[in-house]
Amino acid sequence: MAVKIRLQRHGKKNFAFFHIVVADSRAPRDGRFIEQIGSYNPNTNPATIVLDSEKALAWLNVGAQPTLTARRILSYEGVLLRKHLEGGVAKGALTQEQADRKFADWKAGRDSKIEAKKAGLTKAAAERARAAKEAEVKVNTERAAALAKKREEALAAAKAEQAEQSAEPVENAEA
Secondary structure (H helix, E strand, O other), X not given: OOEEEEEEEEEEOOEEEEEEEEXXXXXXXXXXXXXXXXXXXXXXXXXXXXXXHHHHHHHHHOOOEEOHHHHHHHHHHOHHHHHHHHHHHHHOOOOHHHHHHHHHHHHHHHHHHHHHHHHHHHHHHHXXXXXXXXXXXXXXXXXXXXHHHHHHHHHHHHHHHHHXXXXXXXXXXXX
16 A cells, blocks of 8 residues: 555635645545644745644655655655654764754754744834835825815915905995
8 A cells, every 4th residue: 555645635715724644645635544644724924834743754764655745844844854864873874962963953943044034024014014104194194285275275265255255345336
């Protein structure tokens, strides 16, 4: 039986999320599976991945083959790196402490990149909000200036009309 680590689609139209499952390769995409090892939500920024890396590593060690997307997710979470480091430890190329240190260094670097992206997104959202507020203030001042100008013109027209009306009786009185 060929076993695959793959994604199982859930969610509604245009708003999908996925379960990461271990399934027989002959089973339908959203059908029977052997074990669910995580979930993947691409709708958030950055994408939310919840993965039981120990189970994923165990399945990889017994021969489960990940699909391309599942392989990218496993690589992103460091499961494939851990499998590679375990192979080096088994061959005697490095010790378990060295492998753990390499993995911890990689994990710290990845976590810092994720935090930098989140901070960048927050900063960009704040910048967009500030720019929108400045644009709104600019539009409001332009509208206020236009209203003031219109009001002044109306007052000037009313004064001119009043002056004409007060000037007309004087002309009639002279005639």
